[in-house]
Amino acid sequence: MSYKIKITRLDSSHKNLRTDEVVGTVEELPTVGNSLDLVGKSLTPGPGMTFRLVTTSIIQKVEEDKFFTENSTYAWELLNDDDK
16 A cells, blocks of 8 residues: 655755655655655656655654654655645
Protein backbone atom coordinates (compact mmCIF):
# COMPACT_ATOMS: atom_id res chain seq x y z
CA MET A 1 0.00 0.00 0.00
CA SER A 2 1.25 3.51 -0.71
CA TYR A 3 0.48 6.69 1.19
CA LYS A 4 0.45 10.33 0.10
CA ILE A 5 2.28 12.49 2.62
CA LYS A 6 3.81 15.93 3.02
CA ILE A 7 7.09 16.37 4.87
CA THR A 8 8.39 19.75 6.01
CA ARG A 9 11.98 20.20 7.14
CA LEU A 10 11.92 21.99 10.50
CA ASP A 11 15.62 21.79 11.35
CA SER A 12 18.67 20.32 9.67
CA SER A 13 22.45 20.28 9.85
CA HIS A 14 22.67 20.18 6.04
CA LYS A 15 21.18 21.78 2.91
CA ASN A 16 20.73 18.61 0.81
CA LEU A 17 17.03 19.27 0.10
CA ARG A 18 16.26 21.90 -2.51
CA THR A 19 12.98 22.80 -0.80
CA ASP A 20 11.79 22.65 2.80
CA GLU A 21 8.51 20.99 1.83
CA VAL A 22 7.98 17.85 -0.26
CA VAL A 23 4.68 16.18 -1.20
CA GLY A 24 4.68 12.69 -2.62
CA THR A 25 4.06 9.01 -2.02
CA VAL A 26 5.75 6.53 0.28
CA GLU A 27 5.38 2.77 0.63
CA GLU A 28 5.76 2.96 4.42
CA LEU A 29 4.96 5.70 6.93
CA PRO A 30 7.88 7.05 9.01
CA THR A 31 9.24 4.16 11.11
CA VAL A 32 12.12 4.07 13.59
CA GLY A 33 15.12 2.24 12.14
CA ASN A 34 14.19 2.87 8.49
CA SER A 35 14.86 5.68 6.07
CA LEU A 36 11.94 7.37 4.31
CA ASP A 37 11.83 7.14 0.51
CA LEU A 38 9.41 9.72 -0.86
CA VAL A 39 8.62 10.01 -4.57
CA GLY A 40 7.27 13.41 -5.61
CA LYS A 41 6.89 15.70 -8.58
CA SER A 42 10.11 16.70 -10.33
CA LEU A 43 11.46 20.18 -9.62
CA THR A 44 13.18 20.19 -13.02
CA PRO A 45 10.61 19.50 -15.75
CA GLY A 46 11.89 18.07 -18.99
CA PRO A 47 12.65 14.83 -20.80
CA GLY A 48 13.59 12.09 -18.37
CA MET A 49 12.79 14.26 -15.33
CA THR A 50 9.47 12.73 -14.34
CA PHE A 51 9.87 12.43 -10.56
CA ARG A 52 11.82 13.54 -7.50
CA LEU A 53 13.18 11.00 -5.02
CA VAL A 54 13.88 12.15 -1.47
CA THR A 55 15.54 9.65 0.87
CA THR A 56 16.14 10.57 4.49
CA SER A 57 18.80 9.15 6.74
CA ILE A 58 17.71 6.51 9.28
CA ILE A 59 14.79 7.65 11.42
CA GLN A 60 15.74 7.81 15.12
CA LYS A 61 12.38 8.83 16.65
CA VAL A 62 8.77 9.24 15.49
CA GLU A 63 6.13 11.39 17.17
CA GLU A 64 2.52 11.96 16.13
CA ASP A 65 3.35 14.70 13.62
CA LYS A 66 7.19 14.76 13.56
CA PHE A 67 10.11 12.48 12.92
CA PHE A 68 13.78 12.85 13.69
CA THR A 69 16.70 11.54 11.66
CA GLU A 70 20.41 11.65 12.45
CA ASN A 71 20.68 15.13 10.92
CA SER A 72 17.18 16.59 10.61
CA THR A 73 13.74 17.12 12.12
CA TYR A 74 10.66 16.91 9.88
CA ALA A 75 6.96 17.54 10.37
CA TRP A 76 4.85 15.04 8.44
CA GLU A 77 1.21 14.88 7.45
CA LEU A 78 -0.84 12.10 5.87
CA LEU A 79 -2.78 13.55 2.91
CA ASN A 80 -5.84 12.55 0.91
CA ASP A 81 -5.31 11.72 -2.77
CA ASP A 82 -6.88 15.04 -3.81
CA ASP A 83 -4.57 17.14 -1.56
CA LYS A 84 -1.72 18.94 -3.30
